[in-house]
Amino acid sequence: MKIVTAAQMKDLDRRTIAEAKVPGATLMERAGSGVVAAMERAAGSLSGKTVTILCGKGNNGGDGFVVARLLRKQRAKVHVLLLAHPGDLSGDAKMMYRKFISVAGAKAVPASPSAGTIRTALAQSDMIVDALLGTGLSASVSASYQAAIEAINDAAAPVVAVDLPSGVHADTGAVLGAAVRADMTVTFGLPKLGLYTGAGLDHAGTVEVVDIGIPPAFIETIASCVSLITMETVHRLLPDRRVSSHKGTYGHAGIIAGSVGKTGAAAMAARAALRVGAGLVTVATPASVNDTLEAKLLEAMTVPMPETKARTLARAGLEDILSFIHARTAVAIGPGLTTHPETVELIHALLPRLERPSVLDADALNALAGQTSLLGECKIPPILTPHPGEMARLVGGASTRSINDDRIGAAVTFAQARRVMLVLKGARTVVAHPDGRAAICPTGNPGMATAGTGDVLTGMIVGLLAQGLDPWDAACAGTYLHGLAGDLAAARMGYAGMIAGDVIEQIPFALTEVVHGTRA
Numbered sequence: 001m002k003i004v005t006a007a008q009m010k011d012l013d014r015r016t017i018a019e020a021k022v023p024g025a026t027l028m029e030r031a032g033s034g035v036v037a038a039m040e041r042a043a044g045s046l047s048g049k050t051v052t053i054l055c056g057k058g059n060n061g062g063d064g065f066v067v068a069r070l071l072r073k074q075r076a077k078v079h080v081l082l083l084a085h086p087g088d089l090s091g092d093a094k095m096m097y098r099k100f101i102s103v104a105g106a107k108a109v110p111a112s113p114s115a116g117t118i119r120t121a122l123a124q125s126d127m128i129v130d131a132l133l134g135t136g137l138s139a140s141v142s143a144s145y146q147a148a149i150e151a152i153n154d155a156a157a158p159v160v161a162v163d164l165p166s167g168v169h170a171d172t173g174a175v176l177g178a179a180v181r182a183d184m185t186v187t188f189g190l191p192k193l194g195l196y197t198g199a200g201l202d203h204a205g206t207v208e209v210v211d212i213g214i215p216p217a218f219i220e221t222i223a224s225c226v227s228l229i230t231m232e233t234v235h236r237l238l239p240d241r242r243v244s245s246h247k248g249t250y251g252h253a254g255i256i257a258g259s260v261g262k263t264g265a266a267a268m269a270a271r272a273a274l275r276v277g278a279g280l281v282t283v284a285t286p287a288s289v290n291d292t293l294e295a296k297l298l299e300a301m302t303v304p305m306p307e308t309k310a311r312t313l314a315r316a317g318l319e320d321i322l323s324f325i326h327a328r329t330a331v332a333i334g335p336g337l338t339t340h341p342e343t344v345e346l347i348h349a350l351l352p353r354l355e356r357p358s359v360l361d362a363d364a365l366n367a368l369a370g371q372t373s374l375l376g377e378c379k380i381p382p383i384l385t386p387h388p389g390e391m392a393r394l395v396g397g398a399s400t401r402s403i404n405d406d407r408i409g410a411a412v413t414f415a416q417a418r419r420v421m422l423v424l425k426g427a428r429t430v431v432a433h434p435d436g437r438a439a440i441c442p443t444g445n446p447g448m449a450t451a452g453t454g455d456v457l458t459g460m461i462v463g464l465l466a467q468g469l470d471p472w473d474a475a476c477a478g479t480y481l482h483g484l485a486g487d488l489a490a491a492r493m494g495y496a497g498m499i500a501g502d503v504i505e506q507i508p509f510a511l512t513e514v515v516h517g518t519r520a
Helices: 006-018 024-043 059-073 091-104 115-123 143-154 200-204 216-220 231-237 263-275 287-296 315-326 341-353 372-377 388-395 400-405 407-418 453-466 471-493 500-516
Strands: 050-055 077-082 127-131 159-162 184-188 206-210 226-228 252-256 280-286 301-305 330-333 358-360 421-424 430-432 438-440
Touching (some): 006 024, 024 059, 024 159, 050 059, 050 115, 059 077, 059 127, 077 115, 115 143, 231 500, 252 315, 252 453, 263 280, 263 287, 263 500, 280 287, 280 315, 287 301, 330 453, 388 400, 400 407, 407 438, 421 471, 430 471
Parallel strands (some): 050 127, 184 206, 226 438, 252 330, 280 301
Antiparallel strands (some): 421 430
C-alpha cells in the first residue's frame, strides 16, 4: 500500500471528485463511517458511552460531524465542541454541521468554547475524537487550538484522531507547536507519511486505513517510493504448505553465530528460523561452545568450527565456513560472534565468496564499520539488519539520533550506495531496496525493545530466504511477521516483561493470523 504526502492525497481527492464524479460529501460520509467502525472494533459498542468530538472549521471538522451524527444514531452520548464560528465552516463541513444540528439542535454544538469548557467536557468522556486540523496544517497551531490539544492530552479517556493527529505535519511527522497524542489514528484513502516518521510515531498510536473509494487507477498514477507492508501482501508471499511436502521442501537455513557467553543469540536465531517454517536449520559455532549450544537446541543441528583462544570463530576456519555455506539454501551471519580481530578478518574474507542469499546482522555489521565497500563484492546482495546504532557505525560520521531523525532517507541512501537490502530496525522498521524503494512495517511495539529480538528477526528472515523468498520479499515478510508476533506477545503479557523468547513462541500464531486472517 502506497504511503503518500498531503499534496498527493489532496490530488487524489480532487481527481475522485472531479473525474470519478464522487461528491466530496460522499467521501466525507465514508470517512466518518470508517472512523465509527474503527472505534467500535477497538472499544466495542459505544451505546450509552460519552464521546466528545472536537471539530475544526475545515474538512477534518466535517468528518467529525459525520462521526457525531452516526454515534448519536447508535445512542452514544455525543458532545461536539466547535473551535470556530459556524459561519466560518467551509463547503462540505458546513453541510455536515447542518445535518448534525438538524437532529441534535444548535445547542448541541457550542462554538468557540473556553478552555475550561473543553476540559470539563473531556473529563466526563469515555472517548475523545480529535477532528480539529487534519492534513492541511503547515504552520504552528494557533493559541486556541493549542489549548484544546493540551486539554486532549491531559484527559484520561482514549483518543481517536481523524486522518492525522492535530498538530502533526502530514509529511514529516514534526510537531507544529503542539500535537495530539492519539491512541488510534483512522486515516483515509492511503496512509500519510507523517504517521510513520519523526515525532508522528509517538503521536499516531495504532493506525487504521479506511477505504473511502479512491479509484485504484488514480492511486496507480501516484509516484510514491514509500509503501506500507500489509497483511495481504505478506499472505501472498508465504509459500504453500503442500500435503506432499517434506523438510527438504522448505530449505536448509545456515546460521553462523555464537561465541563464549553468547550462544543464546545463536539459539534464538535458530529457533526463530524453524518457527517461521524453514525445513532444516544448522548453526556453525566455535568448537568449544558447540556442546553448550547443542544443549539449547533440540530441533536444530550444530557444527563446531575452528576457534580463537578467546573462543570466537577463527580466520583459519574460512574454508570450513565456506563449505558449510555451500551446503545450505541461505545463511545468516553475525549474532553473538563478537568483534575479535580474527573473527572480523574472517567476515572480511568471507563476504567476497558469499554465494548464497544471506542476512548480515549484529557483529557481522560491526565488522563492516569502515569497510562497507566489501558489500559490493558479495555475489548476491545481502540483507543487512542494523539497529540505529549499528547503522550509524556503518554510515560513519553519523549518530543514532541523526539516523532516527531521517530513518527512511538514511536507509534508502545506504541501500542504493552499497546495493544491498537494508532493514533499519526500530519503531516502524524501514526496509530499503537498492532501487530506491522503501517499505514501512506497521507492526511491532515497545515491548520488543529487549535483548535478543534482533536475533529473532535475523532467524526469521533467513528462514524465509531458505523457503525460496527473494531477498526483498523475505525482508518485508520477516519484518512484518516479527512485529506481529511481538504484538501478539504484548497482548498476552504487556510490554515490560516481554523477552525475545516470547516473540519466538508467537511466530506460529502470527503465521496463522496472516494465512487465515484470524487471531489464533
